[in-house]
Amino acid sequence: MRQGFTLLELIFALVVISIVMLGIPGLFKQTANQAQETLKLEAVTQAYRxxxxxxSYPWDEHSRDENLSRSLILDVSNFADPELARETNTSRYRRGNFNEKVTRIFYPTKTYATLGKEIGESKIDDLDDYNGHLEQISKVSNRMGMILNIDLNYSVYYIRDSANYSTRSLSITISPLSIENNSTNIKLIEVNASLPDVNNEYIILRAFSCNIGEPKIAYKDLTH
Known part of the structure; x- marks a missing residue:
């Protein structure tokens, strides 16, 4: 029965162990990369949500008319596209709309859109109340067993709504760079999801919502 190793066997064993040890840092790096990718995917999911x-919130807190049970068009500043304003100062319709109350209409008197929470308001009740809102999420990843920290920063802007409606072919450019200080008919919401644990990497998602009100939905009365 052998009681030891030959020199050749010892050298061979050391070489094998060295190769294995050299691969361990790569495994740690691969695991770290997987963890970072998990964080990024989670950030995208949270930002999308x-x-x-x-x-899903109203365009503006003044949009909803509870008496009519639907949202109405709001008045905005004179810096917005004038072709989207009331047909006349006393009209409840935009140019081109049918003179019917079942269509998208304005309030009887001028009612203006706002941006941000009203004085004394604590809860979010419309889209622009998200402006300046910060949400911090910490959760445990089921895949990696790590704590995921995600910061969600919200911004809401008015952006330019001008277009040439006199042409037969209409085109309009909605750009996050065309921010307006005065109210327009388009609000853009931006969600910045940052990862403080992954070199402060971030992803930005943007979407827009328009001041168009709601038509009255026709339905059939089945009780008669």
Whole structure:
């Protein structure tokens, strides 16, 4: 029965162990990369969820008319596209709309859109209340067993709504760079999802919502 190793066997064993040890840092790096990719995927998911939730809110807190049970068109500043304003100062319709109350209409008197929470308001009740909102999420990843930290920063802007409606072919450019200080008919919401644990990497999602009100939905009365 052998009681030891030959020199050749010892050298061979050391070589094999060295090769294995050299591969360990690569495994750690691969695991770290997988963890970072998990963080990024989670950030995208959370940003998508957040922007979808924000868009489910009314365009403005003054949009909803409870008496009519639908949203109406709001008045905005004179810096917005004038072709989207009331047909006349006393009209409840935009140019081209049918003079019927079942269509998208304005309030009887001028009612203006706002941006941000009203004084004394604490809860979010419309899209622009998300402006300046910060949401911090910490959760445990089931895949990696790590704590995921995600910061969600919300911004809401008015952006330019001008277009040439006199042409037969209409084109309009909606750009996050065309920010307006005064109210227009388009609000853009931006969600910045940053990862403080991954070199502060971030992803930005944007979406827009328009001041168009709601038509009255016709339905059949089945009780008669």
């Amino acid at each position: 957040s922007i979808g939730t924000a868009l």
